[in-house]
Each structure stands twice: as structure tokens, then as C-alpha cells.
Amino acid sequence: MPCPSGATRLFAVIGDPVAQVMAPELMNPLFLDRGCDAVLTAVEVKPEHLSIVLAGLKQIANLDGILVTVPHKFAVCSQIDAASEAVTLAGSANALRREPDGSWRGDNFDGAGFVRGLQGAGHDPSGKVVSLVGAGGAGVSVAAALMIAGARRLHVTDLSAERAGRLVDRLSKKWPGRISLAAAPDSRSDIVVNATPLGLVETDPLPFDPALLSATAVVADIIMKPAETRLLKAAAEIGLPTHPGIHMLTNQVELYREFFRIP
Amino acid sequence: MPCPSGATRLFAVIGDPVAQVMAPELMNPLFLDRGCDAVLTAVEVKPEHLSIVLAGLKQIANLDGILVTVPHKFAVCSQIDAASEAVTLAGSANALRREPDGSWRGDNFDGAGFVRGLQGAGHDPSGKVVSLVGAGGAGVSVAAALMIAGARRLHVTDLSAERAGRLVDRLSKKWPGRISLAAAPDSRSDIVVNATPLGLVETDPLPFDPALLSATAVVADIIMKPAETRLLKAAAEIGLPTHPGIHMLTNQVELYREFFRIP
Structure with a gap:
């Protein structure tokens, strides 16, 4: 992997625990392969801190997307501005992205x-x-x-x-x-x-x-x-x-x- | 650099803008050199979002430290639990760390x-x-x-x-x-x-x-x-x-x- 610089875009996968999550090893080679200067890191968030951490992550100007894993897939649904049909049907989300207007959209690809x-x-x-x-x-x-x-x-x-x-x-x-x-x-x-x-x-x-x-x-x-x-x-x-x-x-x-x- | 995994510890440098910051290129080779599974990324935070982003970062369980650059060095001082003499004298901080008791201590090494x-x-x-x-x-x-x-x-x-x-x-x-x-x-x-x-x-x-x-x-x-x-x-x-x-x-x-x- 190239060393991140000040210009590197950010992605996160939030969960608790996170040591076992595989998203960093899947997404970072993809960024590299596609010539995209971005890095995805695993962010450990206790359920009682989900609201405050997610509110903070959403305001990081160079953070473009968030993957969501256990146990947060249900709870994040109340903190998104728009939901895909998959989210509406399932009531859970596993991917959030910032839209061009600054709002956050949730989807679920599980x-x-x-x-x-x-x-x-x-x-x-x-x-x-x-x-x-x-x-x-x-x-x-x-x-x-x-x-x-x-x-x-x-x-x-x-x-x-x-x-x-x-x-x-x-x-x-x-x-x-x-x-x-x-x-x-x-x-x-x-x-x-x-x-x-x-x-x-x-x-x-x-x-x-x-x-x-x-x-x-x-x-x-x-x-x-x-x-x-x-x-x-x-x-x-x-x-x-x-x-x-x-x-x-x-x-x-x-x-x-x-x-x-x-x- | 090795690809981050779910077990990688996190560090951030917060500023606005961040594209020019050199901390990622200085600290990541240090982590590698010292056999420390950690990554530092640049986190772009507008002044009006500093409080909410910093509150969120402080609750990320696997984030151990934050470097602070322009224009946040003064403002972060009101969001730390303890300050070094350098911070008290200068009224500004450029490095925050989580203490074993979960509180955050600020120092200034500029x-x-x-x-x-x-x-x-x-x-x-x-x-x-x-x-x-x-x-x-x-x-x-x-x-x-x-x-x-x-x-x-x-x-x-x-x-x-x-x-x-x-x-x-x-x-x-x-x-x-x-x-x-x-x-x-x-x-x-x-x-x-x-x-x-x-x-x-x-x-x-x-x-x-x-x-x-x-x-x-x-x-x-x-x-x-x-x-x-x-x-x-x-x-x-x-x-x-x-x-x-x-x-x-x-x-x-x-x-x-x-x-x-x-x-």
C-alpha cells in the first residue's frame, strides 16, 4: 500500500469489535487497483458511543463513506437522511455515503x-x-x-x-x-x-x-x-x-x- | 506500507486544509519502523465542526492519539481534560492522547x-x-x-x-x-x-x-x-x-x- 498523505480520501468501517473485520483487506487493494488515493480503516465504536462518533464522522470533510458492521446495522438507520429500498425493507444498513449536497444516504448490500x-x-x-x-x-x-x-x-x-x-x-x-x-x-x-x-x-x-x-x-x-x-x-x-x-x-x-x- | 487490517490502531491529524500536511508521511514510516500496527490519516475538519468531530474522535475506541494543525490549535484546548506546561504557557495544543483512564491529555511540541x-x-x-x-x-x-x-x-x-x-x-x-x-x-x-x-x-x-x-x-x-x-x-x-x-x-x-x- 502507498503511505497515506494529506490528500488521501478516507473511508471507515464501524463495528464492535473490529479486529476481525475484513473490509480493510478487501477495500484497500481495490482503491490501489483503481488508482484511487483513499484508505479504509476499521473504527471501533461501542454501542453507547455510536451517535456521537457517527455525528463526528459525518462532519469529516474528506471522509466519503462508511461501512457498518455488527452491532450497528440497525441503529445507523436513524442517523441517515435517505435510505435505499434494501434499507427500507430490511430496516438495517451496512453502507453510508455522503451525497453531493452533503446529506448521507444508506444502503445495504449484505x-x-x-x-x-x-x-x-x-x-x-x-x-x-x-x-x-x-x-x-x-x-x-x-x-x-x-x-x-x-x-x-x-x-x-x-x-x-x-x-x-x-x-x-x-x-x-x-x-x-x-x-x-x-x-x-x-x-x-x-x-x-x-x-x-x-x-x-x-x-x-x-x-x-x-x-x-x-x-x-x-x-x-x-x-x-x-x-x-x-x-x-x-x-x-x-x-x-x-x-x-x-x-x-x-x-x-x-x-x-x-x-x-x-x- | 502494510495494508491496514481490523486490528490496526488509529491516529489522526486534524486541520483545515489538510492536503499539505506532512504528518502522515512522517508518522507512518515511524510506525512501520517500530513494528507498530498503526496508521495516521489526515482528517479535514472545518472550524464550525471541530467540537462535534473531536467529540466523536475521542470516543473511537481504537484511536489512540490526535495531532492538531491550523486552525484548531487554540480551540482544542477547551476540549482536553489535562494540559502540559507547554499547553498552559502557550494556550495552544498540537498533540492529544488518550490516557489509560480514558481521559484526554494535550501537549504542544511545536x-x-x-x-x-x-x-x-x-x-x-x-x-x-x-x-x-x-x-x-x-x-x-x-x-x-x-x-x-x-x-x-x-x-x-x-x-x-x-x-x-x-x-x-x-x-x-x-x-x-x-x-x-x-x-x-x-x-x-x-x-x-x-x-x-x-x-x-x-x-x-x-x-x-x-x-x-x-x-x-x-x-x-x-x-x-x-x-x-x-x-x-x-x-x-x-x-x-x-x-x-x-x-x-x-x-x-x-x-x-x-x-x-x-x-
Whole structure:
């Protein structure tokens, strides 16, 4: 990487914790590759300081964009001036940019990145029955994108039935009768997605039991580290096709590039 | 430079404008050299946004220190929890760090860096008559450091007599009878310092006329770009020894390293 200078434009990824975030290693080589004098750094923000830090970041004149990760994807939505359809549908945002008039616009590419990754691996969700476990900041975006991509039915499970219910209600307004709350993935699902944090730690319990799925169900994870979670290992052992989490992120890079107007 | 990762610690230099600041090119190689996974970026902050941006930066959990440049060196003093003697004497700060208890301490190394530079070039101000033109954020720090280093007399000139008067009053409390307000550099000065911004632009008028000084007066500038200002050129042409601005900055690097506890 070139050494930053006084003229270097700034981008940030905000989260808590941030030591594990991969955005700096993905975006900085992109800037270099595109001849863009910019640097993205990870900015650690405790939830109780999100308002004050985000208010400050938005007033930094040479900071052009902000990526948002756990646990801030819901909370940032109240601090943006305009929202994309993905943000409105999901209620969460993972990318904010300064508009030419100085206002800030939010978008969410988790879902679109995840769906692009699925499609690229030959698992197009169009017309399929999909079960989603986890209605957190990324899960809600994945849910919205699966429906936009034409999923026939979506079953949503979360430890918090209230949180899952909010997502079902929100999406049912646009796709009535096709989204339902479920205690566990539907056994007839074509695709089952883990969007919970379970699997980040080796000793985590499985988010669901792949043995209860049909013999052709694709088991997808959105966890990136480790690349092969216990869930994916267990699914592969019984012969189910698996889809690792890294695809969600790598397929977002091009979307971020367009959103941030990087040449 | 290595690509920043999620674990990289953050430092910032705040100013307006920032495109010309040299701190990124000075500090980032230092981090690399000392095996410190950190990056310093330039953060452009308009004066009307200083409070909100600084409040935000102070709450970023992985941001350890802030350098301060024009025009914020005075204003940051009201937003720190503790101040060094240099800050108290000068009324301006150019470096802020987070203390282990989470509070923020301010210091000012412009003056100490400038004096170290003078001494290194064989122009020790101890016992000397010094004239200073410019009582801005860096000038006040240079004034205090010159007195701490043992200058016998200090003459202070500024377009704003009020601003120069404030500096004279402040330093006279500690060094009564040795600091005075002057309309122009004293002709008997051993060292004359430009601490105004005049010289940044080629068409700027000279901050003072070197032809009116004694034949052995050292003419020093704190402007770094261009390296040889019109003032230094004019002084050299009539045979006066000159001292360029870059020394003030390069001599601060070691002071910053200690202050920011870089190994």
C-alpha cells in the first residue's frame, strides 16, 4: 500500500469489535487497483458511543463513506437522511455515503452480495423454498434480497420471536402470504441459511440440525471466519451441498465500488 | 506500507486544509519502523465542526492519539481534560492522547521541536535576543519554548496587537520584564523567527524585512512548503544565516513517539 498523505480520501468501517473485520483487506487493494488515493480503516465504536462518533464522522470533510458492521446495522438507520429500498425493507444498513449536497444516504448490500454469491455457485433462490435462521442486522438484509430474487417461500427463525416477527411483518407487506415465522428451518427447504453468529466460536452449538433437512438442501452460512464452520462441516459430512460465508462479502465489493463512486 | 487490517490502531491529524500536511508521511514510516500496527490519516475538519468531530474522535475506541494543525490549535484546548506546561504557557495544543483512564491529555511540541532544530543547527537561543513574528497556534508554542530554552529577551509582533498582547501577558507572568510587544523585529535580535503563514504562497509579502536586521541575525521560518521561502531567500541573498521550517517538524517526531508511547 502507498503511505497515506494529506490528500488521501478516507473511508471507515464501524463495528464492535473490529479486529476481525475484513473490509480493510478487501477495500484497500481495490482503491490501489483503481488508482484511487483513499484508505479504509476499521473504527471501533461501542454501542453507547455510536451517535456521537457517527455525528463526528459525518462532519469529516474528506471522509466519503462508511461501512457498518455488527452491532450497528440497525441503529445507523436513524442517523441517515435517505435510505435505499434494501434499507427500507430490511430496516438495517451496512453502507453510508455522503451525497453531493452533503446529506448521507444508506444502503445495504449484505443481501444482494449473499444472493449474488448463491447465484454464482449455481444455487439461484428464484422459485425456491428458503429457510433463514437469524434475523439480525445481516439476516434481515439477506431475507429481503432472497425475496427480491424471487424466493417462493421464506421461513424465518430467530431466538427472539419478536425480532423474527418484526421481519416477517415488514416483508409480508410487500410479499403477503409468502413469509412465515418458524421455530426451525422447514424440512422441505431448498436452501437453508445461517445468519446467526453461531459458529464464530468453535464451541458454539449448531444454529440448526442439518440432519433434519432434505437430502438436496443447500446449507449456507454467512460467517466468514472460520471459512468452514461446524455447521458447514456437519452438513458436508451427511452429503449436503454447502455455501461458505465469504461469498457474501466478496460479492459486495463491486456493489460498494459503485455505491462509493470509485472509478 | 502494510495494508491496514481490523486490528490496526488509529491516529489522526486534524486541520483545515489538510492536503499539505506532512504528518502522515512522517508518522507512518515511524510506525512501520517500530513494528507498530498503526496508521495516521489526515482528517479535514472545518472550524464550525471541530467540537462535534473531536467529540466523536475521542470516543473511537481504537484511536489512540490526535495531532492538531491550523486552525484548531487554540480551540482544542477547551476540549482536553489535562494540559502540559507547554499547553498552559502557550494556550495552544498540537498533540492529544488518550490516557489509560480514558481521559484526554494535550501537549504542544511545536516549540520544543523548533528549539531542538535551532540547537541542532548551532543556533542555541539561550541568552539570546529573539524576535518572533506571528502569535498564532504555532507561534505561541515557539515563544514559550524559546523562553524555556533560556532566551534573554523576546519581542513579539503580530498583525493583531491583541493576539500578540495576550501572548506577552501570558508569558510575562512566568518571565516578567523579558517579553515585549513590538511593531517589527528588534534590530539587535540574534534570532528572528517567522511564525506567520506568509510565505506559503509565492506572491505573499515578506513577514518582515531582513535588510533591517543585524549582519549576524539568524532568520528562521516555520513554513515547511516551500522549503526555501521568499523570506529565507531574501535573507540568504544579503548574507544572513537561515534556518528552514522543516526542522521544527522533523524534530517533533521523536517527541510524538514518546508522547504516544510508540515502542
